[in-house]
Amino acid sequence: MSTATSAADLLQRRRTPAQRVQQVLHAHPWVSPLVVLVVAVVVFTALNPRFASPASLSLVLQQVAVVGALAVGQTLVILTAGIDLSVGAVAVLAGVVPAQLALSGGLPGPAAVLLGLAVGTLAGLANGLLVTRLRLPPFIVTLGTLSIFTALALLWSGGSSTRADQLPAVLSWTGTRVAVGPFNLTTGVLLVLVLYLVVGYALACTAWGRHVYAVGDDAEAARLAGIRVRRVLLSVYVVAGAVYGLAAWVLIGRAGAASANAVVDANLESITAVVIGGTSLFGGRGVLVGTLLGALIVGVFRSGLSLAGVDDQYRVLAIGVLVIVAVSVDQWIRRARA
Template sequence: MTQSTSPTAGRAAFSDRLPSLADIGPLAALVIACAFFIWQSDRFLSIQNLSLILQQTMVVAVIAIGQTLIVLTGGIDLSCGMVMAFGSIVMTKFAVTMGVPPVIAIMCGVAASTLFGLLNGTLITKIKLPAFIVTLGTLNIAFALTQVYSNAESVSNLPDAMMFFGNTFHLGGAEVTYGTVLTLLMYLAVWFVLRDTVPGRHLYALGNNAEAARLMGLSSQKILITVYTLAGFFYGIAALLSVARTGVGDPQAGQTENLDSITAVVLGGTSLFGGRGTIVGTLLGALIVGVFRNGLTLIGVSSVYQILITGILVILAVAADKLARPRA
């Protein structure tokens, strides 16, 4: 006997197989943004300009890796930009002022950022403080330590080893930095971990439903401390890339990177409610931010309006996430 399927059930099954707005939205937004700026400026599509966008994006993109891991658990990190700045000052001061070998100085800077991540995770899990409050506090602590340790002065005359990831090589007529390659490799590694490993599935489970994760035997404290510590490590790598790109340890760096990283994560389709999102989406979100900043500069739009447009994009992305949640 042949079973009949109702048209309604067929339409439901078909709609369930369609990709969600969170999946296709970031790529569609990136394509539309590129098309608009190609139409508005002849310089946008040049190889040199596209290479520049990648160079300008890599620092925020690496910070956004750590931010994505945190947001997937339902948290948020406001301290990331200043933690990155502190790590950059530690590694440059150690190398220039104290004469520490560059590799060891870099490791010390990355370790300093990682310790801030560990501090965030410990305060959130052990004392049960909200992530927003904890990271707002450590933002100010990192800012103060950066200013005090650097005497509010940039650190220059850096050793060549610290500049390596700012060096370029030619690829198809474009100049690509080694920092861009490192950024893409880190995204590839995190994509694999989140998609194909047990720790990745545990992270999503915690973000989806913390109580259900606890009943499954998962330790939310252990996962959160690991996530925040890893995020601090990525901020330290971003500090190295920032130093390599600018050629100095800048105590004024990192003051907008926290919002830029959150913007990249949200535009990439990661839910601020936790448990849903992809690291590939975050990379697309970071590129969207870079494309908008670069394209608006090319067509002569003031930086004030660039910030305005970025804010509108964030609100639209969060609204899309809110609308997509019932279907998810």
């Protein structure tokens, strides 16, 4: 046995149980949100057995679909140590522009869907260029574009909503009911799950994904290693924008309308899902499955507390506590040493 191996074994034996847990959570950031989700489901089922019914769980999945989709793009940005406050505004803009053109200009349904994706992508490109070319902080950039994109959506739509029955059927296709065993889902939910699989694969199994993590962990070290940091950052914002455009399509199906006043809390909710899901706000650590778990945790808490008869304000309080606990756990995990 080598000296290095003996030293590693000795160090492992000297670690306390808390340090071992810390190491596990550092290596697998999705474990803690999974534990929280399982415990929450068990507790809420004990309080009200109706919570575990297929109808109740189906409703939770439908409710978190839009925020879950937006949280995919938010995860990409946060992995690079940035933050995107414009997610909801981009999704709204990517929804009302094609909806209005389909209503008043006769734009065909498939073209309207592609236009929504293009609008989201261009919005992400604008954010990315401001961050990478002008080197402005992501927080300031997206805080400004939040107002810009919101104003553009209101000006374009005149502040009015466009009902799904006024639009081509393909725009509201994501609201179509689909039976999956005992569960009653929508095509939008299934589309979001496919989105997680595709982006999760890109992050875990491609050079681009490794570069995203490297830039978020230490941008200067990544640059010295030959990674084109600004190009990676720009690609992240562009991909995130395309994801927001897809989320807009899911939103139209879920809400049954394209409205400039939709998803007003999407910015905070998407960040909440990402943080609770174990992705570090300091960048470089986190996995997409954790974001999915985080979005489900938020949905489970809201539905479970509602079925338990808890006042809505306490539900908001519970989510806030979860966020603070998640950030505290992240700070503790980051002190782990391999």
